[in-house]
Amino acid sequence: MSFSRNSKTTPRRALLGTSPAGASGRMRSRRRQRSAASRAFTLVELLVVVAMVGVLAALAMVGYRRYMNAAGIAEPKAVIQGIRGAQESYKAEMLVYLDVSTTLESWYPAGTLGDRKRAWGGAGDGQANWRLLNVSTDGAVRFGYATKAGVGNAFTVTPNGGFSWAGIPGNPLVNPSYLPNGPWYVVQAAGDRDADGTLALLLTASTMAEIYWENDAE
Structure with missing residues (x-):
């Protein structure tokens, strides 16, 4: 029985376990993790947002009081x-x-x-x-x-x-x-x-x- 040369040779990529599909999947997973981390809010950012909401609420109350006085x-x-x-x-x-x-x-x-x-x-x-x-x-x-x-x-x-x-x-x-x-x-x-x-x-x-x-x- 004879075998061809190509049938005895295992591709180098397969021996190393680094198929193109597997490497691409791991790279996408790392990118998703980095993207999720970059989208998270820090405590300082949340405090800034809360402060801005408080200022806007105070301005709205002042405007409301002026409106009620004018209406009165x-x-x-x-x-x-x-x-x-x-x-x-x-x-x-x-x-x-x-x-x-x-x-x-x-x-x-x-x-x-x-x-x-x-x-x-x-x-x-x-x-x-x-x-x-x-x-x-x-x-x-x-x-x-x-x-x-x-x-x-x-x-x-x-x-x-x-x-x-x-x-x-x-x-x-x-x-x-x-x-x-x-x-x-x-x-x-x-x-x-x-x-x-x-x-x-x-x-x-x-x-x-x-x-x-x-x-x-x-």
Whole structure:
């Protein structure tokens, strides 16, 4: 029996146990291990991520508080503008503004302020005059409102709620000399959204172009 030369010779790669397929598999396994190690987070990186999340959460809370404060005084600003428009409409027909409230602390629609909303149009100081002034709202209100009116500077109104409105230009509550010789009105709103006894106050008058407020975060 005869054998060919090639049949007696075992390939060198097979004798050494280093077939191309086996070596390639081990190399891929090592690469996967190195890749997995490189993707792992270190403790420092995790702490940095946690710190960034904390900063973003703090910024979000600040923005949320600002939004809530702005939303809180959106109601009285809108109602005050409605009162101003109603007073001007009344004056266009009657030549004077309507003196609605007994004082600037006689809040409508409810005399007692708190954190609950009250229906506009209910019982309150000057109810008949408020109906005559024809002021309407989109729904229940959280603030109380008062508006005083007169002619000339003989009628004096004073600051209410323990706050001084000094420094407001053209403020008749501080200096009655700002009252014109003709008709005038003053509007004040107050609210206690957190029921802590400290009022947020808003003020405007026929002598002012702006609405001023104190303690808008209350």
